[in-house]
Amino acid sequence: MGNAPSMLTQYDIEEVQEHCHYLFSQQEIVSLYKRFCQLDRNSKGFISADEFLSIPEFSLNPLSQRLLKMVDGLNFKDFVAFLSAFSPLATAHQKMELIFKVYDLDSKGRVTFNDLMEVLGDLTGSFMLENQREQVLSHVLEEAGYTRDTSLLLDDFIKILGKSSMKMEVEVPVD
Template sequence: MGKAVSKLSKDDIKQLTDATYFDKRELQQWYKGFLRDCPTGQLSEEEFAKVYKQFFPFGDPTDYCHYLFRVFDLDGSKFVDFREFILALSITTRGTERQKMEWSFKLYDYQRKGHIKYNDLLPVIRATYKMIGPMVELPEDEQTPEQRVNKLFNLLNKNKNDNITLEDFIKLSRLDPNILTSLNSYQGLV
């Protein structure tokens, strides 16, 4: 699927219907839209951020998009092709709760170490706060990114030097309802 073509091949459709929660018709529609927005068949991080800016006009999603883009860019090519795009979209919109948690964990585990430390979580939370801007009213104990990260570590009875594993993250999503809410925010959009 390296080069942009006007249609998905039968092989591509078969592979993608097997790997996603989309049917043939949906895949063809998404592909047509993807090529309309990305005629080269590849989405750069800058283009990715431009799209996100439309959804967050009162904040700056650039930093957040940097971390998010890394989750989409499965092969580390610095571009997202249609396959990478549709795999991420499938999980975030129609995946199981576990799949969504695993996918979200990768957002914070941007160094791909298999665990998250305090200093991994903090820049992503800072980027999130910068993205949402002043439009969201935050709880008293989450007014700053540092407070939010401290709260998450405290919920797990961990200190700043401890690791958060995927299983810890899953446990955390049950302790903090905002995590599950954000994981399900794309559900029903497609």
């Protein structure tokens, strides 16, 4: 599965299913493979940043530049593993792990106040002034028992944000 073959074997499908913790059915994996091949315009076996940006929903996302760092150059197996966090079968913990990676700007396993400020700035744009973002984040951290000097690990991050309800799902059309 290094270079995009013309079709998946049963073994490939089962291997991808295992890799994504069985969060997608075999039919969904076949559908995802068709979509992957459409995106992989040069049949290189991976999807480039430019190819990801050709997806309107992706390119319009205010966090698309952060997501690009995570998805640029993914082969099919890793593409499905990335998407598995968006499966309706994914646990809240699996979804939070992905969100944590988006916030962990330097990929060191910690989220700082500045990381939170940058992501909140990307999400709110000019609708919220920087001092307003600082006040909101300081208040949220304080209510959870943290300060702005705290570096949040995944468990801390989940403690703070895990209570919010989030809808992170994508529907995979099956032919």
